[in-house]
Amino acid sequence: MSNRVVNVLAAASVAGMLFATFGLSAAGAADPAEQVKDRQQTMKKLGGGMGAVAKYVKNEGATAEDAAKGVATVLAVSKMDPKAIFPEGTAVGVADSAAKPELWKDWNDTQKRWAAVQPAATQLEAAIKGGDRAQIAQALGATSKTCGGCHEDFRVKKN
Numbered sequence: 001m002s003n004r005v006v007n008v009l010a011a012a013s014v015a016g017m018l019f020a021t022f023g024l025s026a027a028g029a030a031d032p033a034e035q036v037k038d039r040q041q042t043m044k045k046l047g048g049g050m051g052a053v054a055k056y057v058k059n060e061g062a063t064a065e066d067a068a069k070g071v072a073t074v075l076a077v078s079k080m081d082p083k084a085i086f087p088e089g090t091a092v093g094v095a096d097s098a099a100k101p102e103l104w105k106d107w108n109d110t111q112k113r114w115a116a117v118q119p120a121a122t123q124l125e126a127a128i129k130g131g132d133r134a135q136i137a138q139a140l141g142a143t144s145k146t147c148g149g150c151h152e153d154f155r156v157k158k159n
């Protein structure tokens with residue numbers, strides 16, 4: 001076989017795999033109530049990760065290793081596609097969603113807000129590796145801001 005044919009075959013099988021994977025996940029998550037639950041789970045992971053770092057900074061029983069694991073979780077989640085976390089049709093009114101419909105009004109803006117988490121978490125990870133608590137506290141605050149800004153505008157306050 002020529003290289004060209006091999007390449008075309010390889011591309012075709014990769015496309016097939018992607019299609020199969022995508023098809024599966026799309027089918028599995030098609031229920032809006034499930035999507036809301038998934039998002040809340042995802043957000044809880046973020047909250048848990050940030051919480052571990054905060055506990056370390058405040059000396060409340062978390063070790064440096066806990067903090068490192070926490071920020072690794074935040075980083076991993078931050079790399080997810082926001083479209084998968086915030087699929088359309090999952091605003092307030094669907095299950096117990098607290099996502100304001102405004103979140104979908106300017107999707108570019110929402111994407112930017114989501115994309116801001118990753119660089120902040122990367123700096124937080126570096127600070128944790130560095131071991132300077134003051135620096136970690138500062139980077140934690142900066143990362144928190146990326147969460148809080150989105151919550152402030154797009155999340156219904158629950159009491």
Ligand code: HEC
Nearest residue numbers: 040043044046047050097098099113114146147150154155
């Ligand atoms: C692009 C916007 C956006 C960003 C960025 C964001 N969140 Fe959220 N978050 C939301 C929305 C919207 C909800 C409400 C979700 C729902 O109820 O369906 C939410 C809900 C939550 C919840 C409550 C989940 C539950 O149990 O109902 C936690 C905890 C949370 N976020 C933590 C975080 C943390 C920590 C970060 C930053 C590392 C973060 N979020 C970044 C939009 C965002």
